[in-house]
Amino acid sequence: MTLQKVKHISECFVRPQHDLSRDTKQPIYLTPFELPYLNLNYSQKGLLFAKPPPENQDFSITVFLEHLRSSLSATLNHFYPLAARLATRKEENPPSYVIYIDPENSPGVKFVHATVDATVSDILAPDVPLVVHSFFDLNDAISHDGHTLPLLSIQVTELTDGIFIGGSVNHILADGTSFWHFMAAWSEIFISKEKTGDCISRPPILKRWVLEGYSPITSLPFKHHDEFIHRIEIPRVKERFFHFSSVAVSKLKAKANEECNMQKISSLQAVSALLWRCVTRVRCQPPNSETVCKFVINNRCRVNPPLSDDYFGNVVDIVKETTTVEDLMSHGLGWAALKMHQVVKNHDDAAVKKWVESWYKNPVVHKLNGLLHPNIVHIGSSPRFDMYGCEFGLGKAVAARSGVANKADGKMTMYPGREGGGSMDVEVCLLPEYMMALECDEEFISALKE
Structure with missing residues (x-):
């Protein structure tokens, strides 16, 4: 069965609900666990939901999307690095690259609304249909692209009888544990219907781990990013x-x-x-x-x-x-x-x-x-x-x-x-x-x- 292409309806950027304090505007330096993965593609995971039945008069996709955006904004008060971008500072002696997360540059998380003429049962087929790839944004991006691209992009795709919420997150910013922690907090704030989302059950710990005796400012021994950036075409599987x-x-x-x-x-x-x-x-x-x-x-x-x-x-x-x-x-x-x-x-x-x-x-x-x-x-x-x-x-x-x-x-x-x-x-x-x-x-x- 050939499924229709995904149609993008709208997109916007969602920023933290509150302005960042002085402390939260400080650079967040990356660790040896993170910097090796600058060439890795964004991590993409999402959830497929059944849409409430037509007789449920309380459900409106317009209201649902607005609530998603507002609760995302409240969630970013806690997970504010996701709304930022990467930055690079070049050192001259010795030549090196310092790559860090810059909360001062915080355009926000990208939020995309899309539709597709497909059903939940289409997506549940054991052989994953190619259309699922279009349920995610930033398919070709690598982590280093986070200098100019969002560190997180959320795409909400409306199916005939379902809703898919997919996240593409920069892999040097978050691993699977962190991504699902963020998703749980977002869902918690969404369900609570609390406009500010000031209190969540598991606030993130944002201070980076540093090996004792070493500086939190970690540099790469390169003069230009062309020396380490590497993109490849992977055969379709x-x-x-x-x-x-x-x-x-x-x-x-x-x-x-x-x-x-x-x-x-x-x-x-x-x-x-x-x-x-x-x-x-x-x-x-x-x-x-x-x-x-x-x-x-x-x-x-x-x-x-x-x-x-x-x-x-x-x-x-x-x-x-x-x-x-x-x-x-x-x-x-x-x-x-x-x-x-x-x-x-x-x-x-x-x-x-x-x-x-x-x-x-x-x-x-x-x-x-x-x-x-x-x-x-x-x-x-x-x-x-x-x-x-x-x-x-x-x-x-x-x-x-x-x-x-x-x-x-x-x-x-x-x-x-x-x-x-x-x-x-x-x-x-x-x-x-x-x-x-x-x-x-x-x-x-x-x-x-x-």
Whole structure:
């Protein structure tokens, strides 16, 4: 079925409701967790809601949009960096770039209203329709573009029988924990109908983490941004959602722990190990070739003292496990899960701080070429995010979806299952021939069954 194109109706910029105080106008300097990702595309996540039925005379899309804008403005009183822009200060001796968030330059968050002739059921198809990419703004932007583009853009797309609220956020400003924290606060203020939104249950902690003994002003050893900015074209992949019920997840976790003779393998590690094994199998790579599993890890709980989940910023790292195709295929699920467990366990306070110190000595900005490894499985987002707690007065969302950004062959995006209870949804991105083979893979299909 061919869906209609998304039509943009209006756009505006939403600024914080209150003027910033002198303290909140100070530059916010970026950390070694954030600066390496200047080439990363904006993170794009959103929620699909059923529109209130026609007989509900109290619902008006015009009133709903106005309430969204006003509550967003109140939310930005707390999350004011989202309304700002990036700025760069060049140092001459030695030549360096200092990139920071400049609250003085605060044009606001972009807010787009769009419509599309499509239904909720169209979007819920397991094979993600291409029209979903148009539910998000800033599809081609990279984080460095935040000097001139909004750090956050919200697009509200009205479907025939639904509403999609999608956010595109600059990845050096916020990771998944921070984005869903913001969304929860916005939903809380929306539902409270409090015009000022002065009190929220989880105020963000905006002060940046700094390694003891180092300056909060972090610089890059470049004379011009052309020395580190890198844009690439990523081949189009097929995107498909697979649902793991709570029973299916429990069985996988039990199997992995039984094979390891332990009880330390987590549900996420067990499901990730399954994805790594099955995707590697369907790619039919040579037995002696390397296969890599990368996964995004939250450093908040790993540094000592730990950071609160209310710490607003990008505090993620990427850890990886590498083995040969032959070893991965000749051992069981538990073996793969245990390797992942050990990588996570070893990523402790000492490991994090050692990495930060090494980055200070040799600052780097990552290129996106790493997404194009021929035999990589890259696991991002988390089934632990409370996505479905963000209701905006519409009730529980029907589904969560993501945009086109940062997707390549082997990218896996994890979501909580809508029914809760430890269930998971996984958005798998693969080249079409690999996706076709995965849908027939015996180990994978068997794991989905209850």
